[in-house]
Amino acid sequence: MKRVALTVTLGLVAAAHAQKVQAPIPIGVALAQTGNVALLGQEQVIGARLAEKYINARGGINGTPIRLIFQDASGDENTAINAFQNLISKSNVVGIVGPTLSQQAFAADPIAERARVPVLGPSNTAKGIPQIGNYVARVSAPVAVVAPNAIRTALRLDPKIKKVAVLYAQNDAFSVSETGTFQETAKAQGLDVVTVQKFQTTDTDFTTQVTSTLNSDADLVIVSGLAADGGNLVKQLRQLGYKGLIVGGNGLNTSNIFPVCQQYCDGVIIAQAYSPAQPSAANQVFVKDYRAQYKKDPPQFAAQAYAGVQVMADALRVIDRRKKLTTWELPALRTELNKQILAGKYNTPLGELRFDKDGEILQKQFYVAQIKMKDAKNGSFVFLK
Amino acid sequence: MTEFLAQYGFLIVTLVQAGLLGLSLYFPLQAGQLSLASPGFYAVGGYVAAILLTNPAFLGLRESLGNAVFPLSWLAAALICGVLGVVVGVPALRLRGIYLALATIAFVEILRVVSLNLAITGGAVGIFGIPQAFGFQDRWQYIFLFGPLLLLTLLFARQVERSRVGRAFRAIREDELAADAMGVPPTRYKVLAFVIGAVLAGIVGAMSAPFLNTWNAKQGTFDASIAILAFVLIGGSRNIWGPVVGGALLTAVPELLRFLADWRLVINGLVLVVASLYLPQGIVGALQGGRRPAPPRRPPSVPVVVEAKGETP
Secondary structure (H helix, E strand, O other): OHHHHHHHHHHHHHHHHOOEOOOOEEEEEEEOOOOOOHHHHHHHHHHHHHHHHHHHHOOOEOOEOEEEEEEEOOOOHHHHHHHHHHHHHHOOOOOEEOOOOHHHHHHHHHHHHHHOOOEEEOOOOOOOOHHHOOOEEEOOOOHHHHOHHHHHHHHHHOOOOOEEEEEEEOOOHHHHHHHHHHHHHHHHOOOEEEEEEEEOOOOOOOHHHHHHHHHOOOOEEEEEOOHHHHHHHHHHHHHOOOOOEEEEOHHHOOHHHHHHHHHHHOOOEEEEOOOOOOOOHHHHHHHHHHHHHHOOOOOHHHHHHHHHHHHHHHHHHHHHHHOOHHHOEHHHHHHHHHHHHHHOOEEEOOEEEEEOOOOOEEEOOOEEEEEEEOOOOOEEEEEEO | OHHHHHHHHHHHHHHHHHHHHHHHHHHHHHOOOOOOOHHHHHHHHHHHHHHHHHOHHHHHHHHHHHHHHHHHHHHHHHHHHHHHHHHHHHHHOOOOHHHHHHHHHHHHHHHHHHHHHOOOOOOOOOEEOOOOHHHOOOHHHHHHHHHHHHHHHHHHHHHHHHOHHHHHHHHHHHOHHHHHHOOOOHHHHHHHHHHHHHHHHHHHHHHHHHHHOEEOOOOOOHHHHHHHHHHHHHHOOOOOHHHHHHHHHHHHHHHHOHHHOOHHHHHHHHHHHHHHHHOOOHHHHHHOOOOOOOOOOOOOHHHHHHHHHOOOO
């Protein structure tokens, strides 16, 4: 058995060595196009496509165009692994942007790590993602860095806040790690966490949680959940008479929640890793392209996917200057690309960013936005200074 | 060949894995029990292996055992799932039909919520960074684990069917009261069939945790119960090949149709609808010409008695 495995492994290595890099340069994108996270995944797909269009319109990689190869990673681990496997061994991509969920990243990223293919997570915010391996990095700042900004802003808006109620979706990995950060920040700011309530992302009735929150007499409510459940929870809080400030987590960070909580969304504070108001030239181009096509401001998920593709392209450009990409052998280029991604500095719509040696993003600036509703259906994220 | 393995290796192993999970539902079904508990035991088995392979508490054990820790994890999963199977089976199997199905779904849900709340199971994030079984480098190598397990299970299933126990299972499936009256203790056999399924699902889970690299509460859910039930129903519930064929087919279709992008899930749905409308006995049942398996040969005296009564033309 060992000998068979060895022969096949050697065969694989030999086959991979014989391959030259094709033009246009194939970059893999494995995001959720179907399944229950497709609401977020679709925004990411839009962002990646805009990046491809922009990069190729500007001459691609010093004259060689790039080509994004999309594979649906859906919302589960098996599909993400299959998507990665397809991109690596069938499409011969130089690197991969994806997958959508942190839980999927824990399953699929080791596949890329073993095949020595660089991966950039566009929305994997859980603890431990860059530590999966040398070839794994992310352009999404971890919750522990982004979330505390929202509480600080809430305290600035209302310095009298003393008692905090914390609510979170217990079956969602992202919400669970985010609520940990929120609770630590609240304590660090000298606030009193008076109640902690759990719910499920599939819940629609939050009477129990809302009643406990109202009874606890909290003057700030912090909600970590996803768009549908989080939106409904905010709506029911307001309907039952809660008047204070509400801080929402990143799961609520999409305009898809407006139709859910309608006018009750008004005033919810959400920390952002991205702002359409970011002044960099890279962002202004992105916002213009996005607005022209979709008649609204780009959301954070689209910006992060755009940044992922852009980082790959910028790193490839540096390598290409040293030695033309199409003369590289694929495995060597993948390794070089990984090194270059970690070494470089990038001007993306998220602002200027770099990576530390693990592949963790070092992002300069974060933002806080407050939802302002025009009517029951339309609203916007207004960025607070 | 090597490229084929690199690309489809994961899928091939997943097909075998789906077949095994289908079989774990097939055993209770053989005794007429519609149990949807398999994903629960699958999840437990996976957690047992994941904890054994990553938890710092077992570091010493892992270092002293080396690769032998993997068979140990299967054994531990099998034992724990077997005991859990008895504990759950004895009260749950007093229920019949749809009520049993509901009770087992509740069991799966309870396990899910428990795993979301325990620190040792990693809460909602689950357990990640699980080391690879025997240092496997590629996904397809897991066929060396799942392949023999499938062969063993099929052989075992065949032997059970031909044995006294298999006949008791069938008797209970066809008519529990009659079987009871004939001196076949239904509870004992029903629990036995349930536990066999639980142990199998647990071992599959323990092998799957390193295969998937990570393990979390999403692995054993109500959705998974329904998917596995579909494997058995589409494949055919009266033949050991049914769950294997159904599991392989339903896992393969959405992956092989990747080039259709969003349409692939539509096609998958169509396969389900068409198969359940036109193949009530499942695919394997249809291949056998829709016949039920031939009844065991009767003693020669029986037809004579029937003839004497003048009931046959």
